[in-house]
Amino acid sequence: MKISAKLAFFAIVSTLAYLGLAIWGLGGFGAFFSHAALVVVALATLVMAIVSLFSEVNLSSGVREDRDNRWVITVFAAIGLLSGYLPAYTDRIDFWTLGGEGTRWLGALLFIIGGALRMWPVFVLGKRFSGLVAIQPGHRLVTDGIYRNLRNPSYLGMLVIGVGWALAFRSGVGLLLAALTLIPLIARIHSEEALLRAQFGGEYEAYCARSWRLIPGIY
Numbered sequence: 001m002k003i004s005a006k007l008a009f010f011a012i013v014s015t016l017a018y019l020g021l022a023i024w025g026l027g028g029f030g031a032f033f034s035h036a037a038l039v040v041v042a043l044a045t046l047v048m049a050i051v052s053l054f055s056e057v058n059l060s061s062g063v064r065e066d067r068d069n070r071w072v073i074t075v076f077a078a079i080g081l082l083s084g085y086l087p088a089y090t091d092r093i094d095f096w097t098l099g100g101e102g103t104r105w106l107g108a109l110l111f112i113i114g115g116a117l118r119m120w121p122v123f124v125l126g127k128r129f130s131g132l133v134a135i136q137p138g139h140r141l142v143t144d145g146i147y148r149n150l151r152n153p154s155y156l157g158m159l160v161i162g163v164g165w166a167l168a169f170r171s172g173v174g175l176l177l178a179a180l181t182l183i184p185l186i187a188r189i190h191s192e193e194a195l196l197r198a199q200f201g202g203e204y205e206a207y208c209a210r211s212w213r214l215i216p217g218i219y
Helices: 005-026 036-052 071-093 101-128 153-168 172-180 182-200 202-209
Strands: none
Touching: 005 036, 005 071, 036 101, 036 153, 071 153, 071 172, 071 182, 101 153, 153 172, 153 182, 172 182, 182 202
16 A cells, blocks of 8 residues: 555654653653653554554545534644643643552553554545545445444544543543543534435434444443
8 A cells, every 4th residue: 555645744743743742741751751651652652653654544525525514623633732732731730630650551551442443443444534524435334343333433532542641641631621522523423424314314324223423322
């Protein structure tokens, strides 16, 4: 598979910038890498970035797009920037922190689990996985495997990553930011479901009737 130079550049720069914000917030390289759990989180972040380069994720508007939903991208970016810096900063000044090193390790574990849950659907969907709410050419509804009982596993992975990142810095503020992610995330889910319902009709309705939207057993 040919790796896009633009995608590779963006993935590398954004990943290093995100980690840079956390390192800055915690007070520098020495402070950050003095915690083994944070070393694991940093390595997991780099691995996810590298793995994403071998996926077919794109920003294609395909054959049909809900352009009214593009605002969520800006909101995700804003929350992402705040999440990169604030949890680490509050960790450094010991503001609204939770627990100790055990909390960091729980966060690291959740971060890895969330990362796997986030990336798995990307490879299952291939070119159908777009950063935009869009129907791609030859779009087919996937209702088996990881999608059998859960309609948005990648978004659940995003939430678990957010919680894991926050806990890795023992940050109550980070947990609040992860919770705020639900606002644009649910808006995006509703837009996607409306588009898929319009595209696939009864087939999608039947799938919705037997699956969970985001959190199994709850929502």
